[in-house]
Amino acid sequence: MDHHDINQTRRDLLITGALSATATALPAVGHAQALAEAGTAASTPAPATGKVALRVNGRQVELDVDTRTTLLDLLREHLHLTGTKKGCDQGQCGACTVIVDGRRINSCLSLAVMHEGAEVTTIEGLGQPGKLHPMQAAFIKHDGYQCGYCTPGQICSAVAVLDEVRRGIPSHASADLNAKPLLSAAEIRERMSGNICRCGAYSNIVDAITEVGGGKA
Structure with missing residues:
Protein backbone atom coordinates (compact mmCIF):
# COMPACT_ATOMS: atom_id res chain seq x y z
CA MET A 1 0.00 0.00 0.00
CA ASP A 2 1.53 3.30 -1.05
CA HIS A 3 1.52 6.54 0.95
CA HIS A 4 -1.49 7.92 -0.95
CA ASP A 5 -3.62 4.84 -0.14
CA ILE A 6 -2.70 5.08 3.57
CA ASN A 7 -3.77 8.75 3.69
CA GLN A 8 -7.00 7.93 1.85
CA THR A 9 -7.83 5.12 4.30
CA ARG A 10 -7.06 7.36 7.29
CA ARG A 11 -9.27 10.08 5.83
CA ASP A 12 -12.14 7.62 5.28
CA LEU A 13 -11.85 6.43 8.88
CA LEU A 14 -11.96 10.00 10.22
CA ILE A 15 -15.01 10.85 8.12
CA THR A 16 -16.81 7.66 9.17
CA GLY A 17 -16.02 8.34 12.83
CA ALA A 18 -17.26 11.93 12.63
CA LEU A 19 -20.51 10.87 10.99
CA SER A 20 -21.09 8.20 13.65
CA ALA A 21 -20.46 10.69 16.44
CA THR A 22 -22.85 13.19 14.88
CA ALA A 23 -25.56 10.58 14.42
CA THR A 24 -25.19 9.60 18.08
CA ALA A 25 -25.26 13.20 19.33
CA LEU A 26 -28.26 14.44 17.32
CA PRO A 27 -30.91 12.32 19.09
CA ALA A 28 -29.46 13.42 22.44
CA VAL A 29 -29.58 17.08 21.47
CA GLY A 30 -33.13 16.72 20.15
CA HIS A 31 -34.22 14.95 23.34
CA ALA A 32 -32.65 17.66 25.51
CA GLN A 33 -34.37 20.40 23.50
CA ALA A 34 -37.73 18.64 23.80
CA LEU A 35 -37.29 18.34 27.56
CA ALA A 36 -36.38 22.02 27.83
CA GLU A 37 -39.44 23.07 25.82
CA ALA A 38 -41.69 20.84 27.90
CA GLY A 39 -40.26 22.32 31.08
CA THR A 40 -40.84 25.85 29.83
CA ALA A 41 -44.42 25.06 28.87
CA ALA A 42 -45.07 23.47 32.24
CA SER A 43 -43.62 26.44 34.14
CA THR A 44 -45.49 29.12 32.11
CA PRO A 45 -48.77 29.94 33.87
CA ALA A 46 -51.96 30.29 31.87
CA PRO A 47 -52.89 33.93 31.16
CA ALA A 48 -55.26 35.55 33.64
CA LEU A 126 -70.75 58.17 15.11
CA GLY A 127 -72.32 57.50 11.73
CA GLN A 128 -72.74 55.10 8.88
CA PRO A 129 -73.00 55.52 5.08
CA GLY A 130 -76.36 57.11 4.40
CA LYS A 131 -76.50 58.63 7.89
CA LEU A 132 -73.17 60.38 8.42
CA HIS A 133 -72.21 62.37 11.48
CA PRO A 134 -71.78 66.08 10.58
CA MET A 135 -68.05 65.76 11.23
CA GLN A 136 -67.77 62.83 8.83
CA ALA A 137 -69.63 64.80 6.18
CA ALA A 138 -67.38 67.83 6.74
CA PHE A 139 -64.22 65.75 6.37
CA ILE A 140 -65.55 64.51 3.02
CA LYS A 141 -66.53 68.00 1.90
CA HIS A 142 -63.17 69.55 2.79
CA ASP A 143 -60.99 66.56 1.75
CA GLY A 144 -59.74 66.16 5.31
CA TYR A 145 -57.90 62.94 4.45
CA GLN A 146 -55.77 61.29 1.80
CA CYS A 147 -54.87 57.68 2.62
CA GLY A 148 -57.62 57.66 5.27
CA TYR A 149 -55.79 55.54 7.83
CA CYS A 150 -55.76 58.24 10.51
CA THR A 151 -59.22 59.56 9.64
CA PRO A 152 -61.35 57.56 12.14
CA GLY A 153 -59.15 58.75 15.00
CA GLN A 154 -59.11 62.30 13.63
CA ILE A 155 -62.90 62.41 13.45
CA CYS A 156 -63.45 60.93 16.93
CA SER A 157 -60.94 63.40 18.33
CA ALA A 158 -62.53 66.31 16.44
CA VAL A 159 -65.99 65.51 17.83
CA ALA A 160 -64.53 65.46 21.35
CA VAL A 161 -62.65 68.73 20.69
CA LEU A 162 -65.87 70.59 19.87
CA ASP A 163 -67.44 69.20 23.04
CA GLU A 164 -64.46 70.51 25.03
CA VAL A 165 -64.85 73.90 23.35
CA ARG A 166 -68.58 74.00 24.14
CA ARG A 167 -67.81 73.26 27.79
CA GLY A 168 -65.23 76.05 27.89
CA ILE A 169 -62.30 73.77 28.65
CA PRO A 170 -59.14 75.73 27.73
CA SER A 171 -56.02 74.49 25.97
CA HIS A 172 -52.42 75.68 26.00
CA ALA A 173 -53.32 77.91 23.05
CA SER A 174 -56.16 79.70 24.89
CA ALA A 175 -55.14 83.35 25.22
CA ASP A 176 -58.41 84.48 26.81
CA LEU A 177 -60.15 81.95 29.04
CA ASN A 178 -63.30 84.10 29.01
CA ALA A 179 -63.60 83.98 25.22
CA LYS A 180 -66.67 82.09 24.02
CA PRO A 181 -66.41 79.94 22.10
CA LEU A 182 -62.78 78.91 22.30
CA LEU A 183 -62.66 78.22 18.60
CA SER A 184 -59.81 79.35 16.37
CA ALA A 185 -57.34 77.70 14.02
CA ALA A 186 -54.67 77.88 16.73
CA GLU A 187 -57.04 76.27 19.25
CA ILE A 188 -57.99 73.49 16.88
CA ARG A 189 -54.39 72.75 15.91
CA GLU A 190 -53.33 72.61 19.55
CA ARG A 191 -56.21 70.39 20.60
CA MET A 192 -55.75 68.07 17.60
CA SER A 193 -51.97 67.87 17.95
CA GLY A 194 -52.14 64.31 19.28
CA ASN A 195 -53.60 63.07 16.00
CA ILE A 196 -50.92 62.69 13.34
CA CYS A 197 -51.74 62.82 9.62
CA ARG A 198 -48.73 61.52 7.73
CA CYS A 199 -50.32 62.69 4.45
CA GLY A 200 -50.40 66.28 5.72
CA ALA A 201 -54.12 67.12 5.36
CA TYR A 202 -54.01 69.37 8.42
CA SER A 203 -55.36 72.57 6.86
CA ASN A 204 -58.37 70.72 5.45
CA ILE A 205 -58.97 69.03 8.80
CA VAL A 206 -58.99 72.44 10.50
CA ASP A 207 -61.50 73.70 7.91
CA ALA A 208 -63.81 70.73 8.52
CA ILE A 209 -63.74 71.13 12.31
CA THR A 210 -64.24 74.90 12.04
CA GLU A 211 -67.31 74.48 9.86
CA VAL A 212 -68.95 71.94 12.18
CA GLY A 213 -68.10 74.17 15.15
CA GLY A 214 -70.01 77.06 13.61
CA GLY A 215 -67.02 79.07 12.49
CA LYS A 216 -65.98 80.20 9.04
CA ALA A 217 -63.63 77.70 7.37
Missing part, protein backbone atom coordinates in the same frame (compact mmCIF):
# COMPACT_ATOMS: atom_id res chain seq x y z
CA THR A 49 -58.67 36.32 32.22
CA GLY A 50 -61.50 38.47 33.44
CA LYS A 51 -64.98 39.49 32.44
CA VAL A 52 -65.63 43.01 31.22
CA ALA A 53 -69.05 44.46 30.48
CA LEU A 54 -69.43 47.76 28.65
CA ARG A 55 -71.60 49.52 26.10
CA VAL A 56 -70.07 49.96 22.66
CA ASN A 57 -71.93 52.19 20.21
CA GLY A 58 -75.09 51.76 22.23
CA ARG A 59 -74.87 47.96 22.39
CA GLN A 60 -74.23 46.12 25.65
CA VAL A 61 -71.39 43.61 25.38
CA GLU A 62 -69.82 41.24 27.91
CA LEU A 63 -66.61 39.39 27.16
CA ASP A 64 -64.13 37.15 28.94
CA VAL A 65 -60.70 38.42 27.89
CA ASP A 66 -57.05 38.19 28.80
CA THR A 67 -56.54 40.94 31.38
CA ARG A 68 -53.68 42.30 29.23
CA THR A 69 -56.04 42.97 26.30
CA THR A 70 -56.12 46.62 25.33
CA LEU A 71 -59.37 48.39 24.58
CA LEU A 72 -58.11 48.72 20.99
CA ASP A 73 -57.67 44.96 20.59
CA LEU A 74 -61.02 44.28 22.24
CA LEU A 75 -62.70 46.54 19.68
CA ARG A 76 -60.80 45.21 16.66
CA GLU A 77 -60.17 41.54 17.46
CA HIS A 78 -63.15 40.64 19.64
CA LEU A 79 -65.92 42.94 18.36
CA HIS A 80 -64.56 43.28 14.78
CA LEU A 81 -64.96 47.07 14.84
CA THR A 82 -61.97 47.63 12.59
CA GLY A 83 -62.67 51.29 11.91
CA THR A 84 -60.50 52.08 14.92
CA LYS A 85 -56.95 51.75 13.62
CA LYS A 86 -53.77 50.40 15.18
CA GLY A 87 -50.99 52.76 14.12
CA CYS A 88 -47.98 53.12 16.40
CA ASP A 89 -49.49 51.07 19.29
CA GLN A 90 -47.62 53.45 21.64
CA GLY A 91 -50.07 56.33 22.04
CA GLN A 92 -48.15 58.66 19.73
CA CYS A 93 -50.21 58.83 16.52
CA GLY A 94 -53.85 59.04 17.63
CA ALA A 95 -55.15 56.61 14.97
CA CYS A 96 -56.79 54.53 17.73
CA THR A 97 -58.72 57.43 19.31
CA VAL A 98 -62.20 56.56 20.59
CA ILE A 99 -64.59 58.35 22.91
CA VAL A 100 -65.09 56.79 26.36
CA ASP A 101 -67.66 58.31 28.70
CA GLY A 102 -67.51 61.53 26.70
CA ARG A 103 -63.72 61.84 26.67
CA ARG A 104 -61.33 60.92 23.87
CA ILE A 105 -58.61 58.43 24.70
CA ASN A 106 -55.90 56.46 22.94
CA SER A 107 -57.40 52.99 23.09
CA CYS A 108 -54.01 51.32 22.49
CA LEU A 109 -52.80 52.53 25.91
CA SER A 110 -55.84 51.50 27.91
CA LEU A 111 -56.69 48.01 29.14
CA ALA A 112 -60.19 46.79 28.36
CA VAL A 113 -60.80 45.67 31.96
CA MET A 114 -60.28 49.28 33.12
CA HIS A 115 -63.54 50.28 31.42
CA GLU A 116 -66.12 48.15 33.18
CA GLY A 117 -69.53 49.76 32.66
CA ALA A 118 -68.15 52.45 30.32
CA GLU A 119 -69.87 53.94 27.29
CA VAL A 120 -67.56 53.61 24.28
CA THR A 121 -68.14 55.30 20.93
CA THR A 122 -66.06 54.37 17.89
CA ILE A 123 -66.15 55.77 14.37
CA GLU A 124 -68.83 53.18 13.52
CA GLY A 125 -71.02 54.57 16.30
Whole structure:
Protein backbone atom coordinates (compact mmCIF):
# COMPACT_ATOMS: atom_id res chain seq x y z
CA MET A 1 0.00 0.00 0.00
CA ASP A 2 1.53 3.30 -1.05
CA HIS A 3 1.52 6.54 0.95
CA HIS A 4 -1.49 7.92 -0.95
CA ASP A 5 -3.62 4.84 -0.14
CA ILE A 6 -2.70 5.08 3.57
CA ASN A 7 -3.77 8.75 3.69
CA GLN A 8 -7.00 7.93 1.85
CA THR A 9 -7.83 5.12 4.30
CA ARG A 10 -7.06 7.36 7.29
CA ARG A 11 -9.27 10.08 5.83
CA ASP A 12 -12.14 7.62 5.28
CA LEU A 13 -11.85 6.43 8.88
CA LEU A 14 -11.96 10.00 10.22
CA ILE A 15 -15.01 10.85 8.12
CA THR A 16 -16.81 7.66 9.17
CA GLY A 17 -16.02 8.34 12.83
CA ALA A 18 -17.26 11.93 12.63
CA LEU A 19 -20.51 10.87 10.99
CA SER A 20 -21.09 8.20 13.65
CA ALA A 21 -20.46 10.69 16.44
CA THR A 22 -22.85 13.19 14.88
CA ALA A 23 -25.56 10.58 14.42
CA THR A 24 -25.19 9.60 18.08
CA ALA A 25 -25.26 13.20 19.33
CA LEU A 26 -28.26 14.44 17.32
CA PRO A 27 -30.91 12.32 19.09
CA ALA A 28 -29.46 13.42 22.44
CA VAL A 29 -29.58 17.08 21.47
CA GLY A 30 -33.13 16.72 20.15
CA HIS A 31 -34.22 14.95 23.34
CA ALA A 32 -32.65 17.66 25.51
CA GLN A 33 -34.37 20.40 23.50
CA ALA A 34 -37.73 18.64 23.80
CA LEU A 35 -37.29 18.34 27.56
CA ALA A 36 -36.38 22.02 27.83
CA GLU A 37 -39.44 23.07 25.82
CA ALA A 38 -41.69 20.84 27.90
CA GLY A 39 -40.26 22.32 31.08
CA THR A 40 -40.84 25.85 29.83
CA ALA A 41 -44.42 25.06 28.87
CA ALA A 42 -45.07 23.47 32.24
CA SER A 43 -43.62 26.44 34.14
CA THR A 44 -45.49 29.12 32.11
CA PRO A 45 -48.77 29.94 33.87
CA ALA A 46 -51.96 30.29 31.87
CA PRO A 47 -52.89 33.93 31.16
CA ALA A 48 -55.26 35.55 33.64
CA THR A 49 -58.67 36.32 32.22
CA GLY A 50 -61.50 38.47 33.44
CA LYS A 51 -64.98 39.49 32.44
CA VAL A 52 -65.63 43.01 31.22
CA ALA A 53 -69.05 44.46 30.48
CA LEU A 54 -69.43 47.76 28.65
CA ARG A 55 -71.60 49.52 26.10
CA VAL A 56 -70.07 49.96 22.66
CA ASN A 57 -71.93 52.19 20.21
CA GLY A 58 -75.09 51.76 22.23
CA ARG A 59 -74.87 47.96 22.39
CA GLN A 60 -74.23 46.12 25.65
CA VAL A 61 -71.39 43.61 25.38
CA GLU A 62 -69.82 41.24 27.91
CA LEU A 63 -66.61 39.39 27.16
CA ASP A 64 -64.13 37.15 28.94
CA VAL A 65 -60.70 38.42 27.89
CA ASP A 66 -57.05 38.19 28.80
CA THR A 67 -56.54 40.94 31.38
CA ARG A 68 -53.68 42.30 29.23
CA THR A 69 -56.04 42.97 26.30
CA THR A 70 -56.12 46.62 25.33
CA LEU A 71 -59.37 48.39 24.58
CA LEU A 72 -58.11 48.72 20.99
CA ASP A 73 -57.67 44.96 20.59
CA LEU A 74 -61.02 44.28 22.24
CA LEU A 75 -62.70 46.54 19.68
CA ARG A 76 -60.80 45.21 16.66
CA GLU A 77 -60.17 41.54 17.46
CA HIS A 78 -63.15 40.64 19.64
CA LEU A 79 -65.92 42.94 18.36
CA HIS A 80 -64.56 43.28 14.78
CA LEU A 81 -64.96 47.07 14.84
CA THR A 82 -61.97 47.63 12.59
CA GLY A 83 -62.67 51.29 11.91
CA THR A 84 -60.50 52.08 14.92
CA LYS A 85 -56.95 51.75 13.62
CA LYS A 86 -53.77 50.40 15.18
CA GLY A 87 -50.99 52.76 14.12
CA CYS A 88 -47.98 53.12 16.40
CA ASP A 89 -49.49 51.07 19.29
CA GLN A 90 -47.62 53.45 21.64
CA GLY A 91 -50.07 56.33 22.04
CA GLN A 92 -48.15 58.66 19.73
CA CYS A 93 -50.21 58.83 16.52
CA GLY A 94 -53.85 59.04 17.63
CA ALA A 95 -55.15 56.61 14.97
CA CYS A 96 -56.79 54.53 17.73
CA THR A 97 -58.72 57.43 19.31
CA VAL A 98 -62.20 56.56 20.59
CA ILE A 99 -64.59 58.35 22.91
CA VAL A 100 -65.09 56.79 26.36
CA ASP A 101 -67.66 58.31 28.70
CA GLY A 102 -67.51 61.53 26.70
CA ARG A 103 -63.72 61.84 26.67
CA ARG A 104 -61.33 60.92 23.87
CA ILE A 105 -58.61 58.43 24.70
CA ASN A 106 -55.90 56.46 22.94
CA SER A 107 -57.40 52.99 23.09
CA CYS A 108 -54.01 51.32 22.49
CA LEU A 109 -52.80 52.53 25.91
CA SER A 110 -55.84 51.50 27.91
CA LEU A 111 -56.69 48.01 29.14
CA ALA A 112 -60.19 46.79 28.36
CA VAL A 113 -60.80 45.67 31.96
CA MET A 114 -60.28 49.28 33.12
CA HIS A 115 -63.54 50.28 31.42
CA GLU A 116 -66.12 48.15 33.18
CA GLY A 117 -69.53 49.76 32.66
CA ALA A 118 -68.15 52.45 30.32
CA GLU A 119 -69.87 53.94 27.29
CA VAL A 120 -67.56 53.61 24.28
CA THR A 121 -68.14 55.30 20.93
CA THR A 122 -66.06 54.37 17.89
CA ILE A 123 -66.15 55.77 14.37
CA GLU A 124 -68.83 53.18 13.52
CA GLY A 125 -71.02 54.57 16.30
CA LEU A 126 -70.75 58.17 15.11
CA GLY A 127 -72.32 57.50 11.73
CA GLN A 128 -72.74 55.10 8.88
CA PRO A 129 -73.00 55.52 5.08
CA GLY A 130 -76.36 57.11 4.40
CA LYS A 131 -76.50 58.63 7.89
CA LEU A 132 -73.17 60.38 8.42
CA HIS A 133 -72.21 62.37 11.48
CA PRO A 134 -71.78 66.08 10.58
CA MET A 135 -68.05 65.76 11.23
CA GLN A 136 -67.77 62.83 8.83
CA ALA A 137 -69.63 64.80 6.18
CA ALA A 138 -67.38 67.83 6.74
CA PHE A 139 -64.22 65.75 6.37
CA ILE A 140 -65.55 64.51 3.02
CA LYS A 141 -66.53 68.00 1.90
CA HIS A 142 -63.17 69.55 2.79
CA ASP A 143 -60.99 66.56 1.75
CA GLY A 144 -59.74 66.16 5.31
CA TYR A 145 -57.90 62.94 4.45
CA GLN A 146 -55.77 61.29 1.80
CA CYS A 147 -54.87 57.68 2.62
CA GLY A 148 -57.62 57.66 5.27
CA TYR A 149 -55.79 55.54 7.83
CA CYS A 150 -55.76 58.24 10.51
CA THR A 151 -59.22 59.56 9.64
CA PRO A 152 -61.35 57.56 12.14
CA GLY A 153 -59.15 58.75 15.00
CA GLN A 154 -59.11 62.30 13.63
CA ILE A 155 -62.90 62.41 13.45
CA CYS A 156 -63.45 60.93 16.93
CA SER A 157 -60.94 63.40 18.33
CA ALA A 158 -62.53 66.31 16.44
CA VAL A 159 -65.99 65.51 17.83
CA ALA A 160 -64.53 65.46 21.35
CA VAL A 161 -62.65 68.73 20.69
CA LEU A 162 -65.87 70.59 19.87
CA ASP A 163 -67.44 69.20 23.04
CA GLU A 164 -64.46 70.51 25.03
CA VAL A 165 -64.85 73.90 23.35
CA ARG A 166 -68.58 74.00 24.14
CA ARG A 167 -67.81 73.26 27.79
CA GLY A 168 -65.23 76.05 27.89
CA ILE A 169 -62.30 73.77 28.65
CA PRO A 170 -59.14 75.73 27.73
CA SER A 171 -56.02 74.49 25.97
CA HIS A 172 -52.42 75.68 26.00
CA ALA A 173 -53.32 77.91 23.05
CA SER A 174 -56.16 79.70 24.89
CA ALA A 175 -55.14 83.35 25.22
CA ASP A 176 -58.41 84.48 26.81
CA LEU A 177 -60.15 81.95 29.04
CA ASN A 178 -63.30 84.10 29.01
CA ALA A 179 -63.60 83.98 25.22
CA LYS A 180 -66.67 82.09 24.02
CA PRO A 181 -66.41 79.94 22.10
CA LEU A 182 -62.78 78.91 22.30
CA LEU A 183 -62.66 78.22 18.60
CA SER A 184 -59.81 79.35 16.37
CA ALA A 185 -57.34 77.70 14.02
CA ALA A 186 -54.67 77.88 16.73
CA GLU A 187 -57.04 76.27 19.25
CA ILE A 188 -57.99 73.49 16.88
CA ARG A 189 -54.39 72.75 15.91
CA GLU A 190 -53.33 72.61 19.55
CA ARG A 191 -56.21 70.39 20.60
CA MET A 192 -55.75 68.07 17.60
CA SER A 193 -51.97 67.87 17.95
CA GLY A 194 -52.14 64.31 19.28
CA ASN A 195 -53.60 63.07 16.00
CA ILE A 196 -50.92 62.69 13.34
CA CYS A 197 -51.74 62.82 9.62
CA ARG A 198 -48.73 61.52 7.73
CA CYS A 199 -50.32 62.69 4.45
CA GLY A 200 -50.40 66.28 5.72
CA ALA A 201 -54.12 67.12 5.36
CA TYR A 202 -54.01 69.37 8.42
CA SER A 203 -55.36 72.57 6.86
CA ASN A 204 -58.37 70.72 5.45
CA ILE A 205 -58.97 69.03 8.80
CA VAL A 206 -58.99 72.44 10.50
CA ASP A 207 -61.50 73.70 7.91
CA ALA A 208 -63.81 70.73 8.52
CA ILE A 209 -63.74 71.13 12.31
CA THR A 210 -64.24 74.90 12.04
CA GLU A 211 -67.31 74.48 9.86
CA VAL A 212 -68.95 71.94 12.18
CA GLY A 213 -68.10 74.17 15.15
CA GLY A 214 -70.01 77.06 13.61
CA GLY A 215 -67.02 79.07 12.49
CA LYS A 216 -65.98 80.20 9.04
CA ALA A 217 -63.63 77.70 7.37
